[in-house]
Amino acid sequence: MEANKPRDFIRQAIDADLAAGANQGRVVTRFPPEPNGYLHIGHAKSVCLNFTVAADFDGHCFLRFDDTNPDKEDSRFVDAIKEDVHWLGFDWGDRLTHASDYFESLFESAVTLIEAGKAYVDSLTAEEIRTHRGTLTEPGKNSPYRNRSVEENLDLFRRMAAGEFEDGAHVLRAKIDMASPNMNLRDPALYRIRKSRHQRTQDRWCIYPMYDFAHTLSDALEGTTHSLCTLEFEDHRPLYEWFLDQLPMANRPRQIEFSRLNLAFTVTSKRLLKRLIDEGHVQGWDDPRMPTLAALRRRGYTPESIVDFCARVGVTKKDTTIELGALENCLREDLNERAERRVAVLDPIKVVIENFPDGETEWLPAANHPNRPELGERDLPFSRELWIERDDFMEDPPRKFFRLKPGGEVRLRYAYIIKCEEVVKDAAGKISYLRCSMDVDTRSGSGPAAMRKVKGTIHWLSAAHAKPAEVHLYDRLFKVPNPAAGDDLAADLNPDSLVVRSNAFVEAALADLTPGVPVQFERLGYFVTDPDVTAGLRFNRAVTLRDTWAKLERQLLQSET
């Protein structure tokens, strides 16, 4: 624990609890996902919070699956969630649990509530219960079944569990206060009949506990001391405490709420993410444009960058929307330090060096990292015919364009300074190639003559040696900062969220890059090989490099109009 660092309000609250002697100094948290989808960047904040709080206080954190709704949950999500939490770098040890582990105990607690006259079986239909609940401004009405005897409730509840009734025929409700201004206290449902097979308990149960009941008791049963959840559960807290007051639990956890993380230009709601998949806007939970952890991983994000991001955004109760750039910047910062540099030409245009002998190859050393000489270097082949980036040549460039132009000079990185002598076009007026000459005295590192300065430096690849590859360039999934606001998700999609460069070339060394290890394509960004090997050699761009030229270009364009 770093005492000098500003502590978030949750850690401060725990400090105070500990100072007051709570829980014999123990701190136990839990991350409780429902296995009905993949974890996204918003979940990462909660994962980080729960695990790092536990670590800071020498406590521990459970990974608990909140699997109380068999109709929506699936073990494949359980596996995906475990993988993601582990990938982020957190270890739950032997503290992997499920709400369903406690179903027997939960059932007993429900019986206890019934026996205490604190719960009853209601036989109203869902629709009737809704109308009886009242509205935000009008109190609800008691159900006609509210005063059934303990014996009748017990009998009915046991028969619900025994499968004697159809789905929806009855529901177990807490008996609290139908006139409460807090809707959560208007006799909330505790158990519903659902004759569905559960991914873990199979057919053992046909009644399933509701979130509030299951969650509170699971927390208490596991010894959670601090139950950290998001803001929308704030007015469930009185109910959480009501359960703890009614039931004889050995442990009394404290619920503390914090605001969820929202990221601009994307959505962080499992419901909407699922829609994107179901409507075919993306290819799945791990489509690299998705904000899921699986997608970010596939795209080339490192777990370290995500953990760092979560630490930087902090923990408060204020509704926030973080700029996308904040996340990207965390990745750039991490990768700038660790990613080796390589060369790729995504949209090639040919250059012919007229004064370089045909058929010859010169090998030129290129550093693997400009600031880390210990990472070594490799040799790049240089020959008469090269590929350069189409963007690095302009026939009629604006002011301040430092790259290649007719009659202009540019440095080929790690190689020579060349001059564009002629733009050779085909009959259709399309550029066939650029005829260039090289200054033979300017080979990188070859002495004083090579120190000659030119304005620009561009990257290149020997056409005879480069390997073809497909490169996927990703951009924000939506074109509006808050896509969740409108109901027409599709209309807000960014049509350029994926651009495929199928005619790209990469240096030979890239053909056997370790999967999952990000590299920097010089001047282009950070890339990683895609795990889908059936697609051949394919790279995904995780993030671009910071691009002040692009910004300048935009400003120049604007000032001209």
Added chain:
RNA sequence: UGGGGUGUAGCCAAGUGGUAAGGCAACGGGUUUUGAUCCCGUGAUUCGCAGGUUCGAUCCCUGCCACCCCAGCCA
């Protein structure tokens, strides 16, 4: 128009009675064979608004305004 929350710079975020930390972004400058990295520098007479208490208020009090959440047998 019930209840629960939140409002400090473009985005986050400390500070919580003694005169506004930090990060990201933005802008200016330096270094540079990645228009990258790196380095240096620049921002709130002011803390949603209005009153009040106080020698002194972002911090305490009162009122107001804005925004978010709640009427699943979802979580």
